[in-house]
Amino acid sequence: MSQEKASIYAKLKAKPSVPIDLRSLKPDRVAGLKSSDIKNIKIMEGGRETVVEEIFEVESPAALPQNPENIEIIISGDGASKIRYLGYKMNGGRIVVEGNIGPLAGYKMSRGSIVIKGSAGNWLGARMKGGSIEVFGDAGSFIGAKLPGEKFSKGMKDGTITIHGSAGSYIGLGMGGGTIIVEKSAGNMVGGYMAGGLIIVQGDCGDFIGARMSGGRIIAVGRVGGILPSFYIDSVVGEVRARGRIFKKPFALFVGDVLTPGRGTIAVSLEENKTVLQPLLKLIEEVKVP
Amino acid sequence: MVDIIIKNGFVIDPLNNVKGELMDVGIRNEKIVDPSEVRDPGSIVIDAGGRLVLAGGIDIHSHIAGPKVNIGRLMRPEDHYLTNIPSKLPFRRAMTGRTVPNVFAIGYKYALMGYTLVAEPACTPLKMRHAHDELNAIPIIDKMVFVLVDSNWLALDLMSEKQKDMLKTYLAWLLYSTKAYALKLVDPGSDAAWMMGRPSLDLNDQVPGYNLTPRDIIQLTGEANEALNLPHSIHVHCNRLGFPGNYITTLNTMKLGKDFALRNRNSIHITHVQFTGYGGDSWATLESGGEAIANELNVNPYVTLDLGQVTFGEATTMTADAPFEFVLYHLTRWKWASADVENETASGIVPYRYRKRSYVNTVQWAIGLEVLLLSKDLWRVFITTDHPNAGVFTDYPKIYAWIMSRRYREETLKEVNQSALRRCVLPSIDRELTLYELAIITRSAPAKLLGLEKEKGHLGIGASADIAIYDIDPRAVDLSRDYERILKTFSRAWCVIKGGEIVVKDGEIVQTIYGRTYSVDPYTAIPDDLRREFEVYLKDRFRQYYTVSLNNFIIRGHEIKKLNEIRLKSWK
Numbered sequence: 001m002s003q004e005k006a007s008i009y010a011k012l013k014a015k016p017s018v019p020i021d022l023r024s025l026k027p028d029r030v031a032g033l034k035s036s037d038i039k040n041i042k043i044m045e046g047g048r049e050t051v052v053e054e055i056f057e058v059e060s061p062a063a064l065p066q067n068p069e070n071i072e073i074i075i076s077g078d079g080a081s082k083i084r085y086l087g088y089k090m091n092g093g094r095i096v097v098e099g100n101i102g103p104l105a106g107y108k109m110s111r112g113s114i115v116i117k118g119s120a121g122n123w124l125g126a127r128m129k130g131g132s133i134e135v136f137g138d139a140g141s142f143i144g145a146k147l148p149g150e151k152f153s154k155g156m157k158d159g160t161i162t163i164h165g166s167a168g169s170y171i172g173l174g175m176g177g178g179t180i181i182v183e184k185s186a187g188n189m190v191g192g193y194m195a196g197g198l199i200i201v202q203g204d205c206g207d208f209i210g211a212r213m214s215g216g217r218i219i220a221v222g223r224v225g226g227i228l229p230s231f232y233i234d235s236v237v238g239e240v241r242a243r244g245r246i247f248k249k250p251f252a253l254f255v256g257d258v259l260t261p262g263r264g265t266i267a268v269s270l271e272e273n274k275t276v277l278q279p280l281l282k283l284i285e286e287v288k289v290p
Numbered sequence: 291m292v293d294i295i296i297k298n299g300f301v302i303d304p305l306n307n308v309k310g311e312l313m314d315v316g317i318r319n320e321k322i323v324d325p326s327e328v329r330d331p332g333s334i335v336i337d338a339g340g341r342l343v344l345a346g347g348i349d350i351h352s353h354i355a356g357p358k359v360n361i362g363r364l365m366r367p368e369d370h371y372l373t374n375i376p377s378k379l380p381f382r383r384a385m386t387g388r389t390v391p392n393v394f395a396i397g398y399k400y401a402l403m404g405y406t407l408v409a410e411p412a413c414t415p416l417k418m419r420h421a422h423d424e425l426n427a428i429p430i431i432d433k434m435v436f437v438l439v440d441s442n443w444l445a446l447d448l449m450s451e452k453q454k455d456m457l458k459t460y461l462a463w464l465l466y467s468t469k470a471y472a473l474k475l476v477d478p479g480s481d482a483a484w485m486m487g488r489p490s491l492d493l494n495d496q497v498p499g500y501n502l503t504p505r506d507i508i509q510l511t512g513e514a515n516e517a518l519n520l521p522h523s524i525h526v527h528c529n530r531l532g533f534p535g536n537y538i539t540t541l542n543t544m545k546l547g548k549d550f551a552l553r554n555r556n557s558i559h560i561t562h563v564q565f566t567g568y569g570g571d572s573w574a575t576l577e578s579g580g581e582a583i584a585n586e587l588n589v590n591p592y593v594t595l596d597l598g599q600v601t602f603g604e605a606t607t608m609t610a611d612a613p614f615e616f617v618l619y620h621l622t623r624w625k626w627a628s629a630d631v632e633n634e635t636a637s638g639i640v641p642y643r644y645r646k647r648s649y650v651n652t653v654q655w656a657i658g659l660e661v662l663l664l665s666k667d668l669w670r671v672f673i674t675t676d677h678p679n680a681g682v683f684t685d686y687p688k689i690y691a692w693i694m695s696r697r698y699r700e701e702t703l704k705e706v707n708q709s710a711l712r713r714c715v716l717p718s719i720d721r722e723l724t725l726y727e728l729a730i731i732t733r734s735a736p737a738k739l740l741g742l743e744k745e746k747g748h749l750g751i752g753a754s755a756d757i758a759i760y761d762i763d764p765r766a767v768d769l770s771r772d773y774e775r776i777l778k779t780f781s782r783a784w785c786v787i788k789g790g791e792i793v794v795k796d797g798e799i800v801q802t803i804y805g806r807t808y809s810v811d812p813y814t815a816i817p818d819d820l821r822r823e824f825e826v827y828l829k830d831r832f833r834q835y836y837t838v839s840l841n842n843f844i845i846r847g848h849e850i851k852k853l854n855e856i857r858l859k860s861w862k
């Protein structure tokens with residue numbers, strides 16, 4: 001079996017006017033196929049069934065390796081933000097998006113990696129079980145989340161989502177494991193209903209951080225909108241480390257949400273949140289406010 | 291409409307005493323005719339080649355329409371994820387959903403299994419317009435809806451005042467003005483109590499605010515039902531449903547049938563008996579009451595019952611038994627919807643998952659099968675899952691396999707909770723049903739129970755051309771050994787004909803047509819003077835109780851897509 005890497009280039013022929021469901025174009029689906037087979041993979045354009053070739057200009061080697069790990073799919077073209085379900089249940093290999101991507105990318109993926117050079121839509125990595133997603137732009141809401149109506153621990157189970165820009169609200173909603181890193185700011189309800197895993201927000205967070213969390217860990221390096229009264233303050237630490245990232249400044253640690261009743265922890269930076277934390281810090285005796 | 295002739299089918303038709311013969315079946319103008327009449331060269335010939343030919347299946351109790359189903363859809367978005375099957379226009383529309391599917395999926399999935407008539411068993415009068423709108427949108431199958439009367443203030447008033455003739459007239463008017471088919475009692479009196487903040491009632495408890503007990507409600511409604519000569523008997527969901535030890539209440543309710551039987555037939559239908567067949571005195575000591583119920587069924591000719599069989603897996607419980615749903619929510623602690631409908635009823639919806647490893651769920655599973663396998667008269671026991679309460683209707687083939695193959699039962703017995711089996715008699719039952727018996731409980735007997743045995747449930751001349759052909763030659767397969775074949779065959783029919791049109795071919799929907807809605811009109815038969823007296827009474831009470839006007843309450847015939855209203859003649 002050949003160990004060579006194979007790359008498939010799929011470029012949108014025209015800017016799509018309706019959503020494109022691209023769940024079947026993924027490395028583990030195309031492994032071992034001939035290039036003509038790839039062009040004829042069925043996809044949905046709006047409510048209409050069509051084939052890859054109709055929507056994309058496809059460039060690929062004549063035959064693809066059997067092992068999906070050696071396959072890379074590169075998606076480009078204007079209007080890729082209409083593409084949804086990219087890398088659905090993906091189980092190995094790599095997908096690169098040269099621009100923005102639509103909702104539900106990496107939904108239920110279990111292995112492999114997705115790299116998005118632009119921004120990502122909502123539900124990125126929802127119910128993800130493993131693998132990694134990297135976004136160089138911003139991401140929408142419900143990153144690594146469960147879907148509405150599902151039980152609280154049905155969100156992301158494992159794997160890593162790294163967003164170099166900002167993210168929307170409901171990051172890690174109902175997350176059960178894995179890691180989400182947002183390098184800029186995030187919206188409201190970070191880690192709501194979270195049951196396990198780690199969320200790091202290096203910029204600011206909105207309101208209701210960790211609402212109804214029952215486990216897991218949230219690190220808010222910037223400002224937070226507030227701390228819910230159902231969290232109690234545990235201690236103040238000098239620095240926080242997680243996943244190779246070290247934040248050398250004092251953090252207040254909270255445990256909650258007692259409504260669940262939960263044992264999740266939130267680390268909130270002291271410097272940025274003095275007004276919010278001041279009344280709470282009085283509750284711990286030995287604390288010296290820097 | 292083109293004539294159709296089915297050649298060389300292996301026909302089983304219990305109502306006409308056909309126990310499996312190679313026969314031809316002719317179809318002209320939505321009806322079954324003598325095959326010799328269909329000779330026109332333009333007619334469609336289906337060569338069944340020895341395949342099994344049955345009348346279309348009939349499901350007497352499946353929640354397929356109405357506000358509960360719709361709220362179930364709203365509160366369970368997760369039930370629909372990744373279930374979407376895109377449309378294939380113009381043949382088939384899009385399908386979605388598992389336990390609470392969309393209207394199209396309900397019609398198509400029933401048709402794919404060979405079912406052609408389904409009864410929605412509970413809708414409150416005020417919400418009936420909505421239920422009919424949904425029924426109108428369900429493709430292919432014929433349908434009907436039963437009207438809830440057990441906690442209706444107007445009915446309870448007349449009952450406690452012992453105005454029997456007025457009660458009969460009211461119930462007749464209610465059936466007519468809501469275009470319903472039968473009377474349904476759900477945990478009689480309990481919603482009236484629940485709306486006043488009281489717990490649910492047993493058979494002899496007092497209904498708060500009325501000089502009545504649930505026993506009286508059943509008795510009086512049953513009397514009215516028989517006097518009005520309604521085609522179906524009263525459809526009763528027993529008191530204390532879902533509580534350990536409730537099988538005693540069920541046995542007592544079954545015995546009531548004798549007291550108001552007027553006609554030479556059964557007078558009370560006990561529904562989803564699995565939920566009301568629990569022995570023991572707590573969830574930890576739960577036992578099966580299936581044997582006791584089957585014994586009562588065998589000696590009491592006035593009663594019929596359906597199973598509410600648990601099939602394991604995801605379900606959405608939805609019932610007008612609001613107090614029970616309140617209890618169930620506190621057991622599951624996930625989601626709960628609860629609603630009261632002004633002076634008529636209350637209801638609740640709670641998602642539930644039946645697990646093979648669970649002690650309680652295993653007992654529940656065993657009860658349904660025990661009742662069926664221990665009953666001597668298969669014309670009085672019916673397969674249901676009380677869809678979607680105990681399981682989804684698409685699991686019916688599993689039930690067929692459990693009752694027809696001891697081997698399949700044993701496979702499942704190995705997987706379920708073993709300590710629960712010690713409280714059940716199921717492991718010691720050897721009985722295996724034949725295809726003929728299956729045809730009785732899924733076709734002929736339900737047609738008879740609904741009083742439609744002239745046109746439904748058989749393949750005799752004059753019957754509706756509702757036919758299911760299954761890809762199996764009963765002479766060549768031993769279904770008791772080859773249970774996989776049962777599961778496969780009955781999940782997707784080879785060909786289904788509904789009202790003289792071919793709707794399923796090779797397990798695929800090939801055409802979208804719409805069936806009829808059956809309803810009864812016992813009101814026209816009531817004497818004029820009684821009707822005049824009643825209408826004066828009704829106008830006054832209705833204005834007192836309701837927030838809608840009487841004129842807006844009544845559903846007219848034109849609001850229903852294809853209404854088949856049966857006008858009853860006699861009145862006692």
Ligand SMILES: [Zn+2]
Nearest residue numbers: 351411562676
């Ligand atoms: Zn029911």
